Amino acid sequence: MSGTSRARAVPWALLGLWVAVLALVGPFAAKLADVQHDRVTDYLPASADSTRAAEIQERLPGGESTELVLVYHRDGGLTAADRRTAAGQLSDIAGAHELIGGAPRGIPSEDGTTLMYPVATNEPGTDEALRDALVEDVRERAAGGGGLSVEVGGTGALATDAGKVYDSLGGPLLYTTVAVVAVLLVLIYRSPVLWLVPLVVAGVADFLSMGVAYGLNQAFGTTVSGQSSGVMTILVFGAGTDYALLIVARYREELRRFERPYEAMRAALRGCGPAVLASSGTVAAGLLCLLAADLNSSRGMGPLGTVGVLCALVAMLTLLPALLVLLGRRVFWPLVPAFGSEPVQRRGLFAAMGTSAGRRPLTVLATGAVLLGALSLGTLGLPGALKQEDSFVDTPQAVTAMRTLAQAYPEQGTQPIDVLTPRDRADETLAAVRAAPGVAGAERGRTGGGWTEITVMAQDAPQSAAETATIESLREALDGSYVGGASAQQIDLEDTSRRDTGIVVPLVLVSVLIILVALLRSLVAPLILVAAVVAVWGAALGIGGLVFEPLLGFEGTDPGLPLLSFVFLVALGVDYGIFLMHRMREESLAGAEPSAAALTALRTTGGVIASAGLVLAATFAVLTNMGLVPLVELGFVIALGVLLDTFLVRTYLVTSASVALGRRVWWPGVLSRPAGPAGTGESSEPPRRPEAVGAP
Template sequence: MNRPEHMGWAALWGVHGKWATIAVAILLSGLALGFGGAAEVDTDPAAALPKGAESATVVRLRQQLPSGQVLPALVVYSRDGGLTPQDKDAVTADAGRMAALAVGGRTPPPVFSGKGDVALLTVPLAGALSNAELTEAVGRIRAEGRAGLPAGARVEVTGGAGFQVDLAAVFQGADITLLAVTASVVALLLLLTYRSPWLWLVPLSVIGVADQVAAKVVAILTRTTGLTVDDSTLGITSVLVFGAGTNYALLLIARYREQLRLHGDRHSAMTGAVRSAAPAILASSATVTLALGTLTFALSPFNRGIGLAGAIGIVTAVGYALLVLPAAMVCFGRGLFWPFSPKLGQADPTRTGPWARVGGAVARRPALMAAVSLGLLAVLAAGAAGVHSGLSQTERFRDRVEAITGQETLSRAFPAGSAQPVVIISRTAAAEQVRAAAAGIPGGPRVTIVERTPQYTRAEAVLGAEPGSDESFAAVRALRAAVHAVPGANAVVGGAEASDLDDRDAAARDQRLVIPLVLAVVLLVLLALLRSVVAAITLVLTVVASFAAAFGAGWFAFTHFFGFPALDLSVPLLSFLFLVALGVDYNIFLITRAREETPLLGTRGGIVAALAVTGGVITSAGILLASVFAVLGVLPLITLTQIGVIVGFGVLLDTLLVRSVLVPALVTLLGDRFWWPGTPGPAVRDAERAGLGHEAPVR
């Protein structure tokens, strides 16, 4: 008999090849970790806006104006009941002292609200300041403001400078926290799954290295290809690597444990494990990778960044799971599984375990089980009624940093829209016509020309509608239509409110395009893997139903328990992608095993046997993946909290209800028609099943 190390890829974890594989993995990983460097996080405001958005054009043009070379720090003074004369004197004194920090050595006079309870002092800082220099400058402004302020008055620094400093501080150390919490959760769940004091260390170490290598590959691409990422993108990528990589490891180790009961030689057992697990793992990883790849067609830079970075993470995870993990596992004997080490010739306990009883119960009453499952999913999906998307800048972060509270103070004290006016940039020759056209739209906004160069003129329009409202967005659309109609003006409209509108339009367009692409990718992978139209369509419909239920339950939780005002614009699309692409993994693991069992046991017996032998590992994988996504809640973005809740709950639904009850019930009801037009592949009758490996000594 040929030794496994002479059989193709099996040589990678053969008697001698395993050490070479590990040495190469250590070398390549070391090179990536040593020379990958840190990711370049793009702080250009235009880079965060949708591709082709008019608001991004405004940002680019404004950078050519003198005002584009400064970053304003807005110092907001307030007192309940109104500012006192002493407060106003302190504000005036601050204007003189803070002029030393301002570009040009002066600040504009402070502006007082109509009620006299809030004052605004603008300190223009140099836009070219590094993050460290900007943090120091904002810190000095805050110290100066508080130093001479009478007791009872408040001072808050907001504006572009305040937001940039505060949000950077919020994310400071967040990546380390995310990694530590994720690794701790994975370690705990692996320890509970295997009940071995050391087995969990092997997959955790391999996947942990894969996570860091993926991060370094992404970092290299940010410097060489212009890939745009931010801290949240890197966080999601890390979660994907840990979640998907550990899922693949769980399936591989479960197959390895089975093969150790059939083979005396652990290298032969690993060959059988990889041979049987690889098709499902490769199909699963291909589904997720291709689904993430559809995000490259999105307009949103955030979505595109997650698509490319996430795809890199998944490819890295599956590479380490199928190449490095087998070599690492066979370096140790059966004692790695102690105290529950599998023994040669031992019966597989899963065949008669609790999941076998669940499968039997479902197979006896498939119609009732399917009806109850679908009814429960429908009830949960109904929670999505009245869903509202779109968070303002001040609503996107859970931490109430000073820049956010300062912005809210401004919004309460000054007319709606005055804190963040709409920006209009046009050719100077037509500036007056543009101003008149803008002022003439319904609602009569106050339009003021604030900056003029020989080429371009910047005007600001204060809208009367509440920021973020449908009326405000309608006003921006009307404003754009009016100024675009001015001949030769080349006018464009931007600013915070226009950027929010562009984000909404891009999100709606991305959903219309990407969601069908994701469904097509998943369907095509299932067709290629199962060669069954009925099976592929059935499985896709089940994961879509799971997403609808998770989305409805998530929205109900956000409104009734979390108090979130709305979903972030990217949440529906990303939640759908992650749930459908990752959720179908468990169906792939289940149905590929059913294809192996069906030729021997029939369709009904095959699905029951498949559920029996995969139930434990898939349940462990689902709980682990759900827990890893829940870890996104340690980051301060409400966006990530919402994605973590929806995807985490959806994965649990997929694991405990859809894969365990609904899919087996539907397969039983459909019978052999489930495999139409193909038939299940031949049962595994290779040397491992025939027991040819028993001649080898136990190792």
């Protein structure tokens, strides 16, 4: 096949292949929402006591129990009419639903302002839709008025309110992400057509990732939650657009050197393909390290995030080039790169940055290190672990009910602790629970499958230090039993997050280093890149410590924030280091001196890195507009870290370190040796003419 025929056939063949793939994947992508769940066990540690307790409860007669608390409150004190109203409404609810133990008796507060009715039912089982319908029906039947407020709280209502937020993530998250990326691409490309191409390709990649994610769920039981599917979409558009920016920038450069778009694209992919493959490899490797986590939400995010990145990679390396070649040079209108033309030579921002970094590299390096270190001290100001009731940006009814209870019953437990014990030891366990310190009361619950459920009420407020001590003492005393419930789950969540961080972080560092060493053929350059992104992670978390509680009013930090932000910032941040260092290595192979290679690499890739950083930061910043504090905190830290990495670390610190170290940055590779007649330090290829590309 001639070159001209191949140039016509290959893009059309790739386009046809993608049409076939989408037709095959389409039915599966539409089913992803059907397997998405946000149950408690989807976010708990796999091996924790509380998770085991929840799993046993699901198998008891009636299935998983839904626990609610109805809170009747009047500021001036409840009247006799209020009490009759409450009793009548509870009777109505008991008649409409199968409540465990029938209509409960009200528990009055000491000040007479509040009446609490604990309610439990097995009616919904594990069906989230039935649970939500139950909660809404109870809320409709429990109505106040005339100064009497009625709120429905408890773990069941909290799960329903959280589910509403997660359900709202899908559409708004996707639409907002697409809008943000579209605006940035229009500003970057300054073309009425070009911005559409990478955006459409990213949309196709997102559709593909949904189908693959559904397949993983069906084949391996991979957990799909609102959080993990949302992050997958963010990664497809964020990382995918980054790859597109690099490919398009290099393609524009090669169009000045090659007459035919097909040949220009081949040269572009040869030039930037290894960097794109390595950058996606670091992200995928980092995310797959989450499989070592015990926390279900973190472990489930690893495969879905990897699917998103790899689908974006495949689309950007095949579909994007095919579309660009078929559209020809006119896709760049009005700034069309003509064959044989020279790019506009101007002293841009990154040339100025490179000059300042190259003039006093050690000074710049020391100043940047001190700045990042100072910002990292802000981690000391991070608030404590985030409680369940503080995890919403806008306070739902379930949380207001819990806060009312906390004020009305300050010295009394209002949230049950669940103990699952072997059936033949139920009496013994019940006696031990009642005798345990901090226990206000305990009652036998359901029995089935060899297990008996015991409902325990603590003497102290939920998630207080005293209640935590009660749970820990129960676990020590009840050998062979499992202690669960909302407070126990929070304890396990915090403990497991610390354990996961200690295991996953080293795995991420080692996997990323291996990929960087293979790409750059050096030990020093990869260590510089990894040290830089770790410093960025610390600084971004530190800024979070200065902002979360004092400015945003967040009452706590999500226990999983340090680990997830580390994985994303290290894996994604190294991308920009790869773009920079790979170009620096190209220039060095072409015979440039180390300092010149570093400055040329910054000048030619600075615009691409800045554009990519802005897009990636903006996509993660979309999470800050969601309704859950953990997502807001994660989006804030990653977006800020990406910006620090883009405009401080890559432009100044990595460049300064490269200039200061000279050839030693490539040690022990061949480029670390002085150039000479033997050719040990130079390439046999003719030197390439450096071209300034100020913006993609």
